[in-house]
Amino acid sequence: MTTIDRNQGLARQIADSLQDDILQNRLSVSERLPSEADLAERFKVSQPTVREAMKILAAKKLIRSKRGPKGGVFVNTPSLDMAAQTLHETTNWLVSLGVIELADIVETRRKLGRMAIEIACEAATREDYKRIEDALLELDHTNISDEDFCRLEVAFHQAVAEASSNAVLRLMMVVVNQSLIPAANMISFQFRERDKVIAYQRQIFSALLSRKTEEAVSAFDALIDYQSGVYDLALQRREERQSAEAAR
Template identity: 65%
Template sequence: MPPIDRSQGLARQIADSLQEEIMQGRLGVEDRLPSEQDLAERFEVSQPTVREAMKILAAKKLVRSKRGPKGGVFVAAPSLGTASQTLFETTNWLVSLGVFGLGDIVETRRLLGATCVRLAAERATEEDLARIEAALQDVNHSEVSDEEFCRLDVAFHHAVAEACHNAELNFIMVIVNDSLIPATNMISFKFRERDKVIAFHHEIHRAIAAHDPVAACAAFDGLISYQSNVYDNALHARDRKAGK
């Protein structure tokens, strides 16, 4: 254990040290953490400082508290939803800062999404197809808000990702779809034609339902190429308005 640097936040350092133990498996799921008193002695700090460190870990969903004679603080079971939300927030922040450019975003979605639709076309079950079809709700897309249309867009791509039956790829696509689609939507929504996006969605769905990976990849590539052109038009319009 590295020594505590008292010029830094003590609770944060203790939380970081315990988090490292959890991540490296030295503290397993449902393991009880040492008592506040034991941790205070170990890190040579006060118990209120340890308590603050526990709050930091709890906020990250890494530990949970249990009351009673057999209570204490335990390592929490990992949650894909929690991990996804954390990574989504980080990714969205990087997009907003311009660390991830539109070229990077288009390339990432094209490469990962193509793998996803190919696997979906090969592996989709009847339940998967029903879920994808449900995401293609028969609504008047011209009347829903931009936020709702974006939500429907994301829901469709999530349903396709589930149909690939690869848990890790599905997890990655949750982050890609939840962060990159809304971020680019903020740039392109004024230039995007909703009917064209929905037409591509239906084309992808038909190819997956026909278990035709070549057609599914071609339809998805068409969607990404269309969206890339929309991004370019949006950026050119922004540059013209700025006098560049």
């Protein structure tokens, strides 16, 4: 029997315990979880509490539900998207608290992004080019929302990273693209000029098509330089706003 501290959130503790079982492979990929009744007995809680724990695990994409005679709740097959989902909330929190500085995000994006572009110039296939171009074409619309623009910007850079067959680099780029970029955009999107971002991305794509590594990296560096300036402006305006509020 697993011990549960009643002074803490029961559903959260149950979710944490089952997540640990999954990550330690005590619950295998595609394995069916025990029933709600069995889990309620194991943790000595009510079935509604177990149901809340299942919702937490489902939000993290660690489990999936299947209906029918052979249905139930199963451990999800791991993926890079699952890893990004797990990291996304924590990353946003760390950025908002200032634990991760925007300067750190810029430096990480620059170094890993260069590596991804260099590999893409060498290894990109026709399918890779199609994914990158599709993301760029979707991005280049004046009537899309700020949220969609941020999402499609991430899709463009991730499509470039997908041209690499290196699973470790792809995972790192998922973290950078799907966690760090949205966290930074949350602060700076009001000050960014979309046309400039798209122009730099067009230059990157054109150089990738021609397999001109230096040109692609140069265009990427110019994009990062521009976005770094936007981050600086956003932080400056935030500090000015905070100072004005404190003076009232």
